[in-house]
Structures are given as C-alpha cells and as structure tokens.
Amino acid sequence: MNIAVFGSDARAVAIGKLLADAGYHVCFGDTAGGSRAETAAQQAGGVADTPYNDVLSSEMLIFAGSRAEVDSLLTATGSISPNAVVVDAMEGDDGGGPELLAHKLNTHRVIRALIVAPQANASIPYCGEDDDAMALFEEVFRTAGCLTAYRGPLAKAAEITLPGTAETGDASFKSVKSTNSVST
Numbered sequence: 046m047n048i049a050v051f052g053s054d055a056r057a058v059a060i061g062k063l064l065a066d067a068g069y070h071v072c073f074g075d076t077a078g079g080s081r082a083e084t085a086a087q088q089a090g091g092v093a094d095t096p097y098n099d100v101l102s103s104e105m106l107i108f109a110g111s112r113a114e115v116d117s118l119l120t121a122t123g124s125i126s127p128n129a130v131v132v133d134a135m136e137g138d139d140g141g142g143p144e145l146l147a148h149k150l151n152t153h154r155v156i157r158a159l160i161v162a163p164q165a166n167a168s169i170p171y172c173g174e175d176d177d178a179m180a181l182f183e184e185v186f187r188t189a190g191c192l193t194a195y196r197g198p199l200a201k202a203a204e205i206t207l208p209g210t211a212e213t214g215d216a217s218f219k220s221v222k223s224t225n226s227v228s229t
Contacts, residue, residue, distance in 0.1 A: 048185070049074055049099035051118055052110030052135075053085040059163035060109050060134065061089035067189035074099040075110075076117045096121040100129070105185060107132040109160070112142055125150050130178040133202075134160045143172065143202040154178040157202035158186075165190030172202045 046069055050061040053075045065071045071091035075082040082093035100106065100122045108115065112135040125131065133143045133155060143157035156173040169191050173179045183193045196205050 046070065046105065046185070047072065047103040048105045048107060049096075049103035050085075050089075050091070050107045050109055051075065051096060051099070051122075052108070053077070053081040054110065056136075056160070056163060057109035058085045058088045060107060060160055061085065061091050063163045063165070063189045063191075064185065065090040067185075069185065069188075072099050072103060074121070076114060076121045097123050100125050103129065105130045105132060105181065107134055108146070109134045111136055115142075115146065119149060125152065127152055127154070129154065130181050131155045132182060133157045143199045147199060155199065156182045157199060157205065158182070159205040166192070168192045168194060170194045170196045170205045172196050172199050172205060174198050 048064055048069050049072050050057055051074050053073065061071045061073060071089060073082040073086040073089070073091055073093050074096035075085070076096065086093040096118060106125065106129055108118065108131065110118070115135065131146065131150060131152060131154060133146050135142065143155055147153060147155040154175045156171050156178055158169055158171040160169055161167070169186055171182065171193060173182070179195065186193050
C-alpha cells in the first residue's frame with residue numbers, strides 16, 4: 046500500500062518511519078519545496094515527490110504538518126480520489142478542523158487521529174464516520190504496532206486534540222515525546 050505523508054517536521058518523519066518500518070511504501074510531500082520532503086524521506090526511509098503526485102499514487106494521505114498550512118497543501122495536491130483515506134493528524138484544531146477538511150475535500154473518508162508519539166505500542170485515539178476508512182486506518186496502524194481507539198464521529202474530534210494546541214497549534218513532537226517517556 047502507498048501512503049503519503051504531508052509534512053516534514055520531526056513528528057511527520059516519525060509517522061513516516063513507523064509506517065515504512067511496518068512495510069508500507071511511504072512518500073513525503075511538502076508545500077515548502079522538494080528539499081524538505083527529500084530530507085524527511087531520507088530520515089524515514091521513504092521517498093519524496095510533489096504533493097500532486099503523492100495524491101495520485103496513494104491510498105492513504107496523512108496530513109501531519111501544521112493546520113495553518115492546510116489550504117496551501119490542498120492547493121498543491123489538486124483533486125483527491127474519493128477512494129483515498131485522509132488522515133488528519135495535524136497539530137491543533139481551528140474549531141472543526143477535521144469536519145472542515147472533509148468539507149473542503151468533499152469526502153466522508155476523513156479520520157481525525159491524535160498521533161502524539163509515533164512509535165510501536167503507542168495508543169492512537171481517532172474519530173471518523175466511514176466504516177471502510179476506519180477499518181483501513183486501524184489495519185495500517187495496528188500493523189505498525191500501535192493500538193487504535195475509536196472515539197466517535199468527527200464532531201467529537203475536538204475531544205482528542207492536545208491541550209494547549211487548539212488555538213496555537215504549536216505543540217512539538219519533541220516536547221510531547223519527552224513528557225510521555227517512561228523512566229526506569
């Protein structure tokens with residue numbers, strides 16, 4: 046299965062690496078240009094391409110960057126296949142972000158996933174409404190060694206947003222990861 050990850054920060058790279066290590070073909074796209082996508086792909090063991098090409102060749106699209114960049118990303122991707130599963134793993138929520146994304150894409154195959162620490166054994170709460178999309182999401186992340194937990198329809202997505210990021214969207218993977226570490 047081909048999976049596109051849109052974003053190039055540390056958390057997006059970690060998501061891509063988790064999925065590449067599970068045997069998925071992972072492609073990175075970034076609106077800021079090919080060099081950031083190429084760097085992310087090298088770090089994660091994936092490949093880089095344009096967001097437009099990523100959309101054409103991928104069954105799952107993971108939006109893992111900043112919610113502030115979503116409009117420029119949607120412009121760069123062009124039309125998205127109605128069969129593609131769209132995973133909103135963006136930081137922060139701008140008041141109905143996942144529902145707005147579903148509306149902008151004209152699809153009901155949107156999953157809102159809180160992927161705080163992209164690593165094996167991570168628990169990933171998610172919201173969604175399409176049974177087939179949710180089943181594929183669960184299969185992909187369970188294959189990668191994660192636990193998934195359904196939290197309801199997209200209307201409940203605000204309940205699984207990181208505290209403090211709803212307005213600013215500034216939580217970083219590094220700070221979240223360090224607070225979730227278990228010391229021995």
